[in-house]
Amino acid sequence: MRQVSIALMGFGNVGQAFASLLLKKQETLKKEFELEFIVTGIFTKNHGAAINSGGVNLARALEFIAQGTPLSNLSEDNRVFSPESFIHGSSAEIFVECTPVNPYDGEPALSYNKIALNRGKHVVTANKGPVVYGHTELAKLALDRRKGFYFESAVMDGAPIFSLFRETLPLIELKGFSGILNSCTNYLLDLMTAGATFEEAVAQAQNIGITETDPSADIDGWDAAIKVAALVSVLMGISITPHQVDRTGIREVTPEKIKIAQENGEKWKLVCTAKRHGNRLIEASVQPQTVKADSLLYLVNGTSSFVQFETDVLPGLGILEKDPGPLTTAYGMLADIMSILKKYYVYR
């Protein structure tokens, strides 16, 4: 049995789902892979931090959060941690980060990932920010230190996108892609198509927790632009930031426009597109578009997402993710950990 130690930074919906998933999969990990995962530290924004080199009790940590009890009660000592001292203090081999996204410069998560890699830890993040503002630097840092830097959950939750290209599509040339990558705006457009005003739709999305308190990063297309930038940077090897994506949000999609589209048998969707010619990027955009009923995008509704890749050898390869939730994102992080173990330790 090999022990794998993990430090978890961020314990919101995704972090908690990750803890639950580890509990759920612990038997399989032991039986099939002879692996035992222990979480040697959890850092939360509002409920303190716990460090325990023998492993924080995950079931109790989940209970504590549900009750609003600080996690420091589960810590092996009484230190109060800053993010930095937490990263240095947790003895984990693998640093797993799922703090909130900063769509404008990726901080402070970008720095956290950098500190962890410099400290000699493998890094797994569900956070688009560090990927899109620091991918080149972080990937180089990881390579130099022979550590993994993986981020499957940064785009389309746990659906395999980065690992798809990395592990299953060798020698392929990605020419372009097109799809629906922001579930919040997709959901808002659904509600407006069903008759809601923009304000009513936003209120309902906030109610069920699909969007942040400030939904402008979604509505103005920033979240989608980050995902386009991440896919272009990583899969095409052409580094761009979200600021370089030609971006229009959905504020201009009025109920009148939606009505006209419906009359024509069409729907408005916030469509992400990128195209390249050789090493030159000729398009990277986020734009509301009308799509016809014979387009697959027409059927991508609610919080589902879809992307279709055009490559030199597979004319059209589409990946659909239906009805994702925090568990889906948590699974992407677990899959990244398994990739690290496979690559760096050869687990079987």
Next chain:
Amino acid sequence: MRQVSIALMGFGNVGQAFASLLLKKQETLKKEFELEFIVTGIFTKNHGAAINSGGVNLARALEFIAQGTPLSNLSEDNRVFSPESFIHGSSAEIFVECTPVNPYDGEPALSYNKIALNRGKHVVTANKGPVVYGHTELAKLALDRRKGFYFESAVMDGAPIFSLFRETLPLIELKGFSGILNSCTNYLLDLMTAGATFEEAVAQAQNIGITETDPSADIDGWDAAIKVAALVSVLMGISITPHQVDRTGIREVTPEKIKIAQENGEKWKLVCTAKRHGNRLIEASVQPQTVKADSLLYLVNGTSSFVQFETDVLPGLGILEKDPGPLTTAYGMLADIMSILKKYYVYR
């Protein structure tokens, strides 16, 4: 630079596309992977065989086939090869097989793969037959000999399905799937929806080379049943043969039924489904079904295919392959070779 030697059995559309793909990717293989692929033998059904331990000239082999010249003219000696003596005689590390499918018992390809593994070669096949009638035995043989036995192109051409689960979805539990996996019947149903009779549709499919001279394996659902059996056996770990799949072909889908469906805004599709509960398979079927316009299957037309997987952590993960051709299938075989090199030789 590392040389990788390949023996190629079967040189029809797919085998020729594979040779073209190797030529197209040889520079990238050298530059990015320091690999040089040489094909030390090609066996054809009707144009003889060539063996050359220094590498058969692929460009000339393609020319010879186009001209109808026997490949034996490219051989380093004058031997006439049986399939068995070819496998034994070719000095390749990797045996790549793309002979025609036998949907009823998988032979003789099953035996060829077995001989090659016993001979200590890695095996890559694009052929569903050996997978579905010999997967357990061949996988065990490969494991015992520490060789690879990969077959990405057996289902959905080169779209990653088996490698998707093997490489990117660790610890996942596949609960079921549903999709369109036979492009011939999908194309026939399209033509009939456009007004063709069954006979006219079959004639047109034969004309453009989508179906075999005897199209009954497609029309009676055998090809789809093999794919269901392959997915169930490999991805669910429950070994079944196509004979155990509840199978109905498209002969019962009359123009009248198609017309009624159209009037209801529906289409007939040959739908593949499997479901399991724990380790018990509760459904494995190929059945013509009507699908509504709000189903993704409604939009999977022509030779495209689609499958949606239901798992314990990703509620719905769909893979779409649009407009595949022989190059797509050839790419799946090349991807398999790269997986073998990664796993057994660690190429970078």
